[in-house]
Amino acid sequence: MSDLSSPVTALKGVGEALAVKLARLGIERISDLVFHLPLRYQDRTRLTPIGLLRAGHEAVVEGEVTASDVVKGRRRSLLIRLRDGSGILSLRFFHFSPAQQQQLRPGVTVRAFGEARAGATGLEIYHPEYRLSGGSETPVEEYYTPIYPTTEGLHQTRLRALTQQALGILAQTPEVLPDVIPDTLRQRFGLPGLHASLQLLHQPPPEADLEQLAHGHHPATRRLALEELLAHQLSLREVRLRIQADGAPELPSGRNLQTRFLAQLPFALTGAQRRVLEEIALDLARPAPMLRLVQGDVGSGKTVVAAMAALSALAGNCQAAMMAPTEILAEQHYRAFKAWFEPLGIEVAWLAGKLKGKARLDTKAAIADGRARMVVGTHALFQADVHFQCLGLAIIDEQHRFGVHQRLALREKGEAGGLTPHQLIMTATPIPRTLAMSAYADLDVSVIDELPPGRTPVKTVVVSDERRPEVVERIRNACSDGRQAYWVCTLIEESEALQCQAAEVTRDELTQALPELAVGLVHGRMKSSEKAEVMTAFKAGELDLLVATTVIEVGVDVPNASLMIIENPERLGLSQLHQLRGRVGRGSTESFCVLLYHPPLSKSSRQRLAVMRETTDGFRIAEKDLEIRGPGEVLGTRQTGLAQMKIADLERDADLLERVTALAQALQGDTDVTTVLVRRWLGEAAGRYGQV
Ligand code: ADP
Numbered sequence: 001m002s003d004l005s006s007p008v009t010a011l012k013g014v015g016e017a018l019a020v021k022l023a024r025l026g027i028e029r030i031s032d033l034v035f036h037l038p039l040r041y042q043d044r045t046r047l048t049p050i051g052l053l054r055a056g057h058e059a060v061v062e063g064e065v066t067a068s069d070v071v072k073g074r075r076r077s078l079l080i081r082l083r084d085g086s087g088i089l090s091l092r093f094f095h096f097s098p099a100q101q102q103q104l105r106p107g108v109t110v111r112a113f114g115e116a117r118a119g120a121t122g123l124e125i126y127h128p129e130y131r132l133s134g135g136s137e138t139p140v141e142e143y144y145t146p147i148y149p150t151t152e153g154l155h156q157t158r159l160r161a162l163t164q165q166a167l168g169i170l171a172q173t174p175e176v177l178p179d180v181i182p183d184t185l186r187q188r189f190g191l192p193g194l195h196a197s198l199q200l201l202h203q204p205p206p207e208a209d210l211e212q213l214a215h216g217h218h219p220a221t222r223r224l225a226l227e228e229l230l231a232h233q234l235s236l237r238e239v240r241l242r243i244q245a246d247g248a249p250e251l252p253s254g255r256n257l258q259t260r261f262l263a264q265l266p267f268a269l270t271g272a273q274r275r276v277l278e279e280i281a282l283d284l285a286r287p288a289p290m291l292r293l294v295q296g297d298v299g300s301g302k303t304v305v306a307a308m309a310a311l312s313a314l315a316g317n318c319q320a321a322m323m324a325p326t327e328i329l330a331e332q333h334y335r336a337f338k339a340w341f342e343p344l345g346i347e348v349a350w351l352a353g354k355l356k357g358k359a360r361l362d363t364k365a366a367i368a369d370g371r372a373r374m375v376v377g378t379h380a381l382f383q384a385d386v387h388f389q390c391l392g393l394a395i396i397d398e399q400h401r402f403g404v405h406q407r408l409a410l411r412e413k414g415e416a417g418g419l420t421p422h423q424l425i426m427t428a429t430p431i432p433r434t435l436a437m438s439a440y441a442d443l444d445v446s447v448i449d450e451l452p453p454g455r456t457p458v459k460t461v462v463v464s465d466e467r468r469p470e471v472v473e474r475i476r477n478a479c480s481d482g483r484q485a486y487w488v489c490t491l492i493e494e495s496e497a498l499q500c501q502a503a504e505v506t507r508d509e510l511t512q513a514l515p516e517l518a519v520g521l522v523h524g525r526m527k528s529s530e531k532a533e534v535m536t537a538f539k540a541g542e543l544d545l546l547v548a549t550t551v552i553e554v555g556v557d558v559p560n561a562s563l564m565i566i567e568n569p570e571r572l573g574l575s576q577l578h579q580l581r582g583r584v585g586r587g588s589t590e591s592f593c594v595l596l597y598h599p600p601l602s603k604s605s606r607q608r609l610a611v612m613r614e615t616t617d618g619f620r621i622a623e624k625d626l627e628i629r630g631p632g633e634v635l636g637t638r639q640t641g642l643a644q645m646k647i648a649d650l651e652r653d654a655d656l657l658e659r660v661t662a663l664a665q666a667l668q669g670d671t672d673v674t675t676v677l678v679r680r681w682l683g684e685a686a687g688r689y690g691q692v
């Protein structure tokens with residue numbers, strides 16, 4: 001006998017062709033149908049008197065045909081006039097057959113369903129679903145009618161019938177889909193049962209609140225959303241437990257090295273940096289791998305924290321690696337670490353995709369035999385052919401570009417020594433706490449909530465591009481005072497090629513307008529060696545003005561740059577603007593950011609840009625961004641999996657997150673529950689998260 005875990009072909013009437021269509025919807029097993037929830041509902045549970053119909057409303061009406069005519073307008077159509085005791089309505093068909101025309105003749109009673117709209121003859125329904133009815137004895141629908149997401153060639157009625165079959169099987173073999181949230185917890189959190197929730201969502205009774213259902217606020221939707229969020233969180237906790245079950249090298253503080261390192265810095269650590277370093281030191285001293293996320297606004301000094309942590313690993317006779325998401329950044333870190341560590345007698349190696357041939361082989365050899373103690377690079381460090389002698393600490397910078405999978409892949413890097421490396425992840429994206437607990441349930445979080453002293457906040461102005469010439473003058477003035485400027489080009493098209501082209505055009509224009517300045521260009525399509533050359537020249541002050549695409553977004557550090565122009569800032573998210581703006585205001589001179597928009601600005605764009613003008617607080621900006629764009633965008637959650645949830649919506653269900661975390665804490669370690677939930681909600685992805 002088939003049960004919910006059987007393939008859909010076990011259902012009556014499902015052959016290969018239909019199975020292919022269902023697969024396009026992600027429906028392969030019968031249980032997938034049960035979790036394929038309606039997008040919305042139609043109310044066919046009652047007849048609406050024609051006189052009460054309003055444009056835009058979907059309704060079932062019933063009446064007598066009083067006229068049937070083929071009318072010639074711009075398009076020929078069949079126009080049926082329908083009357084009940086309360087009013088008159090037209091049904092209009094642009095495609096119709098002679099048989100249909102014959103069937104809908106005056107005198108017959110018709111029941112029709114569709115959306116009323118204001119038409120040439122008053123209210124009209126175009127192409128209604130209809131049938132002839134003998135009058136009021138035939139019942140309307142008993143339940144609200146679900147409308148499912150579907151695919152070409154698969155009709156709603158078909159999908160509905162299949163779902164009904166699946167629900168029938170669920171009723172016969174309920175044990176196949178157990179409600180694993182224990183009764184006590186369900187009661188404590190006020191959750192309806194799993195089966196009841198599914199049943200209700202596929203077949204809402206007429207007393208259900210359609211408004212709540214439409215907006216995903218119905219307790220049944222929320223029960224499922226909560227379960228899905230819980231599954232994600234449990235799977236991340238599972239990853240954490242699994243990684244922490246491995247051994248890790250117990251690393252000493254390395255106080256000696258650290259003191260020498262600090263002595264050569266031109267500044268003292270901030271209180272926040274010291275606090276976070278203490279948290280890290282406690283983790284590193286334990287024999288289980290650290291899994292820690294450090295959040296710190298742009299410019300809060302995360303790199304120094306990374307270097308201090310690395311010194312602990314080195315003092316423990318292990319290697320440390322630091323990974324950055326782009327070559328520009330990796331190279332910048334490489335240079336910083338080289339300058340800091342070589343005076344301490346520590347060899348720093350560099351590995352990125354562009355390193356080729358003998359140089360690559362040599363570097364890999366130095367990493368493998370332990371000569372290279374500190375290794376800086378891009379994700380090239382993750383590749384299978386890179387072996388460490390003993391990797392004690394892996395630092396991942398700007399983590400939102402990396403995901404859980406890479407985090408897991410790191411485990412293997414430590415295998416040569418039989419120990420898993422500690423992991424330190426750095427991000428400049430401040431994330432509200434409840435959200436962080438869901439998105440990063442596998443990580444502990446530290447926050448650097450203090451900027452180094454002596455920074456003057458960047459002044460931001462919002463200027464229409466009609467005033468471009470003034471802005472160009474402003475660059476001239478800043479640069480003639482010996483300072484440097486960025487000009488950032490954005491483009492609405494996804495195409496990187498177009499964006500780079502636009503940047504080239506802008507570079508040419510600015511070169512012409514500012515002949516006395518040295519203008520450089522960096523964009524994503526340049527070879528990384530070219531990019532690095534330009535960045536180096538800019539850093540060295542050989543270039544006055546750097547025209548760039550958003551590739552400079554993360555981490556680039558040129559303290560002498562005090563002016564940034566961002567073209568078409570309305571196209572970027574607030575967090576991204578904040579990151580960009582963080583490139584200036586790194587030195588002691590007052591810095592400016594000009595948001596050069598293209599009018600007219602929509603009201604919401606104006607509000608968004610106003611936020612940028614009013615605050616430089618990354619946390620506030622992130623919260624606004626969250627309100628405006630939603631958590632998927634803010635977190636860059638594609639990698640974390642949270643963006644592809646079936647039912648839950650981080651934004652809509654944000655208020656569930658605290659309960660989810662409490663439940664996850666209560667259920668953590670219960671492998672049966674975790675296994676069921678993770679498989680149910682993450683399916684394939686569960687394999688990717690878990691079985692590494
Ligand atoms: P981010 O957190 O954005 O990665 P960085 O690590 O690049 O920031 O640091 C930004 C700048 O601040 C660097 O030039 C760095 O040397 C400097 N810096 C870091 N910590 C301090 C500190 N405690 N006092 C003064 N300057 C600091």
Ligand code: MG
Binds near residue numbers: 302303397555
């Ligand atoms: Mg940084």
